Amino acid sequence: MSAMLDPRSLTVVVTGATSGIGAAAVRRFAAAGSRVVAMARRTDRLADLRAELGEAILPVELDVRDRDATLAAFAGLPAPFADYNVVFANAGLAVGLDPAQQASLDAWDTMVETNINGLLYTVRASLPAMIARKQGHVVLTGSLAGDFPYPGANVYGATKAFVKQFSLNLWADVAGTGVRVTNIEPGLVETEFSMVRFEGDKGRADKVYAGADPMTGADIAEQVFFCCTLPRHVNINRIQAMPSRQTFGNMAVRRD
Known part of the structure; x- marks a missing residue:
């Protein structure tokens, strides 16, 4: 077997870098000696990451929903961070768990703007430079919800189905260019995800994970790290992972 890449x-570049899977990925790569551009909206948390990890980290304030700002952020990266060869388009969220007929249109818009538009802006802003250098890796954060529906996941699940298909179509476009594409599709991971989904209702968020021994952000970051350090002739298209207590649900039957 060929040697693994030296991290x-x-x-x-990591978007959504200040919490959950994103923050864990920043720490995992930095600990291994990689340079990391941490992109996120929350400047206080970016400052904390910089204080914790030092000069290997470049903090960049960015809301990926802003197309012009995203394009400018990548175009304006200073050396040596401008020579990025991994982009982890991780920023995303779920808002609400209401059935479609009761769901907030604002919540739907927020999920589409972040999970789809923000991801597209990130990929389009970063891809040409990696192709020109004939070296790169685009990693996307999908979800099992992109394959397996559950009540209340309506638009969130649909956005993650988009991520899955976009990742496969992207790979069809870039195969042979030196750029790899991977979609990471986790199941139950205990992060701030449910706190955001339930608008800060900690009791409701905690119930999602209670007794389930869920995965952690670090578990998923390790999967990202593995894919990105494989020899360059190897591409992992998709990774699906669940905690050992989670499995596929039975088909629901609505009875009178």
């Missing part, structure tokens, strides 16, 4: 050769 010190990687310059990694």
Whole structure:
């Protein structure tokens, strides 16, 4: 087998970098000697990451929903961070768990703007430079919800189905260019995800994970790290992972 890539050769851009899977990925790559561009909206948390991890981290305030700002953020990266060869388009969220007929249109818009538009802006802003350098890796954060429906996941699940298909179509476009594409599709992961979904209702969020021994952000970051350090002739298209207490649900039957 060919040697794994030296993580010190990687310059990694992470969006949604200040919590959950994103923050765990920043820490995992930085610990291995990679340079990391941490992009997120919350400047206080970006400052904390910089204080924790030092000069290997470049904090960049960014809301990926802003197309012009996203394009400018990638175009304006200073050396040596401008020579990124991994982009982890991780920013995303779920808002609400109401059935479609009761759901908030504002919540739907927020999920589409972040999970789809923000991801597209991130990929389009970063891809040409990696192709020109004939070296890169686009990693997307999908979800099992992109394959398996559940009540209340209406638009969230649909956005993640988009991510899955976009990742496959993107790979069809870039195969042979030196750029790889991977979609990471986790199941139950205990992060701030449910706190955001339930608008800060900690009791409701905690019930999602209670007794389930869920995965952590670090578990998923390790999967990202593995994919990105494989020899360059190997591409992992998709990774689906669940905690060992989670499995596929039975088909629901609505009875009178």
